[in-house]
Amino acid sequence: MKKRFWLLLSGAAFLVLAQQQLLIQRPPRLIKQTLQSIHSGNAAIDFQFSRPMQRQSVAENSRIDPQTPHRWLGENNPLRLILDAKHGINVPLRLTLSGKDQRELSLQKQSSFWDPRPWIIVSRTTDTGEQIQLQDRDGRWIPISPTWPGIQSIVPFGNGRGIAIVSRNVDGDEQVWLQRLQPRNLTRRPTGLGPPKLEPLQSLADKPFFFAHLSSNLNGDLLLQTGGFSPGSERFQLIGADGNKRSLKLKTSGPVQLLPSGGGLVVPTFDGLSLRPIIDNGRPVQLLPGSRNLGAFCAASGRAVLIRHWPDYRRSIELVIPGLSPKQLHLGEEAILAVSCDSLGEHVWAVLGGWSGRKSEHEIVMFDRNGKVLKRRLLTPWSLKAGAPLQFDPVTQQLLMTIVKTQNNDGRAGIMDAFTLEWRKLLSTPISEAQWLTAG
């Protein structure tokens, strides 16, 4: 009996030792690579390894083809790769990952294929109604929604994993839909890159609304703000990236926006804009008084561009940097039709509308963070479509807008170099509205 006991005990000890030696000798592995939406460069990926790595060794032994300026961040695990291409990225990349862990064991070389460029999605009229379509890399249009009598708004998710749509039926009532997508822009197979795959379309409400407003953040959460004809019928529902739903109680005087980095909301009130956390943390709500609208968020840096309306009908563009009072970049009588900014708020773009004799003219202006005009250009013979957004893409360093010719009601997707303000592409397909869909 005693012998058996010692045998069992030594057997267990041997197993433990063998397992320990096996694990010590085992080289590090790449567990997960995840696209990171919050960064200060063109695009970023987080790499999760099975062991703490030597960042310097990974940085020296890994390669990006074609060569692209980049930096590695993080202590040892996970590590973040941020691309810093000054003139943008216009081709898919091949990443070869290698390096040593902190025990000096080498990671087996492995390749991934990454296309960080966003997709263009548009709403356009077909024979049977309005539809959302995505343009693939060859220029073909792929339908990604059914047709509806009308499409009121499209909100691509900040993580590229879905699109929320407000459609309009023949009676003018609005219905909200969610089209989830599976991005295919980061893969281990060279042939695996491609447009996102569609999942089944979901209806987000069982009855139509008088109005619906949507907002998404970089995590892929969606805020649904709906209302009916009766006062007090306004409802707020937050649908998390994991699909969990929760109701929020908010008092607002307009459309509520989710903060890009998550965790907070910008709520318009009768006397200004308030910034509040989604989960009440007991701290006071931050309020910015004055007649202001939120123009654009500067990605995840916490900075934003506001449009301020003055009592004498002038309008100003303001850059809000956390902890500082808003900085005025522009003040004038021109209409401010759309604004956008880069991820750190170093550059701000605005489309201004003025009059030249009896003709309206739209002009795009690029400001630096101090309000200095760096470049300006008339959009003539085009003008920005009323209500259409101006969107900056950090990957390709391009601006996307929906433009119309005054004598023609059909819109076109116009893509402009963000820093030279030269047109790069004017798509010939007639559309209602164009937006970027982040690759993921």
Add this chain to the structure above:
Amino acid sequence: MTRGLLIALWGWLLVWSVLSRRLDLLLRGVFHGLVGVSGVALIVVGIAVMTRNIKQREPVPWPWLAGGLMAILVLLLPPNPSFSDLAATRPQGLPEPLELAFVLPPEQRTLTEWVRLLRSQPDPDLVDGNPVNISGFVLKLGESPAQIARLTVRCCLADATPAGLPVAWPKDMEPKVNQWLAIEGRMRVESRDGQRVAVVVPETIQPIERPLRPLEP
């Protein structure tokens, strides 16, 4: 009788630690009530033992007397721990935050919230120029430059984890290890050991008393 007195003395020690806030140096506030209730329970037990054995003179073993002496010393001598020494021997991993703190105005972020934010989002350019208003003790680990730090705890000192931020100390200042400071300034991105890191650039540095609750959750 003496045993009951010693039990009651330990009970009083626990209650006194809660009342005098000495326990804040050891344990998170949420657990203080539990310690207080245990102290009251020990006092009640001590009184019960005393009343039962009021006329008996039994020999008291020396470990009981040593324990009693220890309790008196703890009551008389205020603790003065070195957080810096403790931090140097603790692992560096911080628990994940419940919510990212980007939504907080930067000047309202505590030192621990800053460290959590920078560990979960290691891109220092995102916070370049943000105002900073933090307090902590001076921590020096080996040969590396002094940081401003706090100890975070889930429960008590046994699981304390240091959270520190690098500081661009003024040239004429030699930060003293363990000294508590309040710093107002800005975040600036600097290259240190070939890595871009967010560094606190102080505009004012104020020596302060150790806060009543030095441990952060």
